[in-house]
Amino acid sequence: MREKISQLIDSSQSGQYRWCPVADLPELHEVALTAILASAATAIQKRGQFHLVLAGGDTPRAIYKRLRTTQNDWSAWHIYFSDERCLPPTDPRRNSVMAGEAWLDYVEIPPDQLYIIPGELGADLAAWEYAQTLNTIGVFDLTLLGLGEDGHTASLFPGHEWGIELDSPDTLAVLDAPKPPPQRVSLSAARLNRSRQVMFLVSGESKRDAVARWRAGENIPARAIAAEDGVDILVESALLKNL
Numbered sequence: 001m002r003e004k005i006s007q008l009i010d011s012s013q014s015g016q017y018r019w020c021p022v023a024d025l026p027e028l029h030e031v032a033l034t035a036i037l038a039s040a041a042t043a044i045q046k047r048g049q050f051h052l053v054l055a056g057g058d059t060p061r062a063i064y065k066r067l068r069t070t071q072n073d074w075s076a077w078h079i080y081f082s083d084e085r086c087l088p089p090t091d092p093r094r095n096s097v098m099a100g101e102a103w104l105d106y107v108e109i110p111p112d113q114l115y116i117i118p119g120e121l122g123a124d125l126a127a128w129e130y131a132q133t134l135n136t137i138g139v140f141d142l143t144l145l146g147l148g149e150d151g152h153t154a155s156l157f158p159g160h161e162w163g164i165e166l167d168s169p170d171t172l173a174v175l176d177a178p179k180p181p182p183q184r185v186s187l188s189a190a191r192l193n194r195s196r197q198v199m200f201l202v203s204g205e206s207k208r209d210a211v212a213r214w215r216a217g218e219n220i221p222a223r224a225i226a227a228e229d230g231v232d233i234l235v236e237s238a239l240l241k242n243l
Helices: 002-008 025-047 061-067 095-102 123-134 205-215
Strands: 017-022 050-054 077-081 083-085 142-146 171-174 184-187 198-202 231-236
Touching: 017 025, 025 050, 025 061, 025 142, 025 198, 025 231, 061 095, 077 095, 083 095, 123 171, 123 184
Parallel strands: 017 231, 050 077, 050 142, 142 198, 198 231
Antiparallel strands: 083 184, 171 184
């Protein structure tokens, strides 16, 4: 799948960030789905397990719905979340609820391999609890992330702590997010970077300014994601025009 992505990379870009333009949202979903399945197959073949970090938001929902129709060795999948809103467990605004309704409730991933952030505990305690969970986890195989209009990713917002130092905690308690709800839990940039592959899913005209700022080298939160093997950014090609 990395070969497929390499064919999409904008030849004007090189280095840490690999921009992979796609024609439209359906193609983004197709490429992302293929990448997830390829990453899973490789991880399971090499290590017997697949450790996947999920993005929240609207863009990945259709991808998750398609995943539930695929045939996989679900017993080898381990699922994590890049961030979570501090809301009741069944609140539809939670990333875990969205992923469950779209995909996870329909497949036989063992319950103890679904690592849900306990946002209902409040940001401080939930961050502490999830950090204990991650203590026993090594490198993620694939991390999916989105991009906000302000350049945020996960719940790493401009003007807030991003956890970019190597010794940063795995999780961050966000008490005053600029978007509701104010309390959230996010994996730190340092923890997200400990992944064999990182893939951003970027779509929608509202992301144009954030994409332009990122490509211009501005220090937006998304730029704190700098995995050792680089970062693949699946982006609708229309958002790259005139940049």
